Amino acid sequence: MTCYSRQMRLSASLIKRLKRTAAGASTTRSFTTTEGHRPSIVHKRSIDILHDPWYNKGTAFSMTERDRLDLRGLLPPNVMSSVQQIERFMVDLKRLEVNARDGPSDPNALAKWRILNRLHDRNETMYYKVLIANIEEYAPIVYTPTVGLVCQNYGGLFRRPRGMYFSAADRGEMMSMVYNWPADQVDMIVVTDGSRILGLGDLGVQGIGIAIGKLDLYVAAAGMNPQRVLPVMIDVGTSNERLLKDPLYLGLQEHRLDGEEYLAVIDEFMEAVFTRWPHVIVQFEDFQSKWAFKLLQRYRNTYRMFNDDVQGTAGVAIAGLLGAVRAQGKPMIDFPKMKIVVAGAGSAGIGVLNAARKTMARMLGNNETAFQSARSQFWVVDAQGLITEERAHIDSEALPFARKVKEADRQGLKEGASLVEVVKQVKPDVLLGLSAVGGLFSKEVLEALKGSTSTKPAIFAMSNPTKNAECTPEEAFSTLGENIIFASGSPFQDVDLGNGHIGHCNQGNNMYIFPGIGLGTLLSGSRIISDGMLQAAAECLAAYMTEEEVHGGIIYPSISRIRDITKKVAAAVVKEAIEEDLAEGYREMDARELRKLNQEEIEAYVHDNMWRPEYPTLVFKND
Known part of the structure; x- marks a missing residue:
């Protein structure tokens, strides 16, 4: 279930061989889709085409298409390439965005969102070209943290x-x-x-x-x-x-x-x-947490569905935790030895706890004894403090992680103990925040982490949006120094520690996981999304980083590599679905053909089925 290493990327020559026709290549198969290459039949012409964002190309319509679709005279005469269109848009974007002063961390964030949204309204292909080419800059605009501001103001922004x-x-x-x-x-x-x-x-x-x-x-x-x-x-x-x-x-x-x-x-x-x-x-x-788990359990064995807050967040967190083990100079198999204090017992917190416990259990032998043993590695604190079995009216989802009274006593802790007390007494390897309480990791809490038994403790301030982060990277590094691993849910800038040293802020964005889970499920044709498929996705992401990167404190890759990351995660999901005998195939690739694919061919299959924003040739046909 591990991800293919970076060294296993397909060479250009191998990709060419995989794309040959069956007649010309006896040892490989072609998985290329032709959607983006054959003409698209449209049942509208003239101004109606220009008002349809799915088909509108703006000034990129060729003169032949303008004649064929009755567009001559409705557009300026100069035919522009998509590259020229994007250049023109970017100039406009940079000019307009400076007029706004709003947004959570980027003072122009909402202005950028408005401009991108207008492009989306009129030309989808160009919109996705811009988004993909500038994904590191614009992912925080179309999604977290700016999307929170968009939702708060959606009534006024709706067009x-x-x-x-x-x-x-x-x-x-x-x-x-x-x-x-x-x-x-x-x-x-x-x-x-x-x-x-x-x-x-x-x-x-x-x-x-x-x-x-x-x-x-x-x-x-x-x-x-x-x-x-x-x-x-x-x-x-x-x-x-x-x-x-x-x-x-x-x-x-x-x-x-x-x-x-x-x-x-x-x-x-x-x-x-x-x-x-x-x-x-x-x-x-x-x-809301009240329904997230209930709906997941109600539907997951019947429908192809998953809950990103529970399972996606868990997958990204597990990948980060496994990366933290590597960054501490240990093999990932040492994960079950980590002591983890978790702040937050909502749907995201419990989702991470369940996934981490299952991961530990798998590493310990994947039996009931291992599963029960793994629970002892977690100390869970919510708004009322440390959760123990003495807690009245304890949530059923949190109950498996409530500390036994004798366990808490041995650690010198009581029911409801504060986060600071728990960190001081447990001396955790990881402090994991999924509380949605901004600033929860106060200076006092961070100071307490100095007592960690780990030489390189990890701080995961995972709550979104930015204002809800449990602490900032500046607060963490200034309090604890450079020998920590820091991750957050929202994007922050790296911290200049002086003397050429950088404190890396790793964004544990669900974006690393959920697109690959969705794509892998689609291409495998799996009937459900199993725990094994989710685990495969997390392990793939954890293995993506090189040893040099993780030892330098980098446990998540750059968002700029998201297409490659997603391809590998999706391939890992497809492979696991095949191994669990869940795969039923996709389009011409039936389950029998899927089972014949080796790892390189699975990755090529995924690559060839990823949509790319290219203008199709349009042909008009009467209804």
Whole structure:
């Protein structure tokens, strides 16, 4: 299940051999898709084409196409290449963005979002060209942290409809509603109910911005076809009193449904989308903890679905933890020996705990004894302090990680002990923050980490958006010095420690994991998304970094390499699905053919099925 090493990248000659026709190459197979090369048939002409972002090329329409599609005279006469178009757009972007002063860390973040969104509205191909070419700069704009600001202001920013809205008022109508979406094929849906948007709480229908941003990353990182993705908001009301009183709020102005009424809406939605698109993958995003686990367990063995907050966050965290083991000069097999203090017991925190425990158990023999033994490595602190079995009304999901009273006593700790006390007494190798409480890792907490038994303790301040990070890299490095490993959920700048030394800020972004999980599931045709497939994704990401990088404190790669990372993660997911006998194939590649592929061929298969933003030749045909 480990990722293919960097040295196993296919050579140009091997890729060429893999792309030959079967007649010309007896030892390899061709997996090349032709979607981007054959003409696209369109049933509209003239101004209607220019108003359709799926087909609009703007000034890049050739003169032949202008004649064929009745566009002559509707565009300036100079035919521009896509490269020229992007250059012109970037000049405009740099000029316009300086007029705004808003955003969480980039003072022009919301201005950039507006400009990119306008491009998305009129020309999808060019939008994704820009996004892919500048992914390191624009991923924080189309997704976290700027997307949080977008969601908070979505009512005022809303212009062109994007995605679908299923509401409590649509009960009994969803099976017919789903056919209102124009695409006959949908590969990926990201759905939210707006109840827990990042660390911002209940934003109701405005949470659709999360689903839109996430799918932009699916297209940019995983090469999902943008015409086959669908952002969805399930509007079951809101508990946000400000929105209930806001006359400009776009959603249902009634209190959020709960209990069986809530489940009935989600059940109806799931049945409707899987009836129309039986092979779709549904990613649940930013559901409150109360429902995140329940819905995951309710659907995961029936539908192709996963929850990114629970499983994606866990995968990225596990990869980072395994990377931290390597950075401390130990083999990854030593992971079960790490002492980990976890701040936060919501859906993300519990998701990471469950995944880390399973990873440790697998390394210890993957039996019940190993599984029970692994729990002793975790100390969990929530808003009420250390969780022990003495806790009244303990959440059922957190119960397996509650410390036994005798265990806590031996460590000199009691139920409800503060985070500072726990860090002082446990002396952890890792301090992991998934609390959504900005500044939780105070100077006192960081000072306590100086007592860690590790020579290079790791601090994971993973909460989003930026203002909710448990601490900043500057705070961590200034308090503890350069011999630490630092990771965050939102992007921060590296810290100049002087004398040529750099304190690396590793962004543990779910973007490293979820696109590969989605793409790998799609291309394997797996019936479900298994724990093994998720584990394969995490181990692949952990193995991606070189020894030199991890020893220098770099445990996550640069976002600029996201297409290559996703390709390898997806290939690892496909391989695991094959090994678990879950793969059923994709299009012409049936399960039998998949099982014949070696590792290099799986990676080539993934590469050849990643969509690329190229203008297709358009041919008009009457209905």
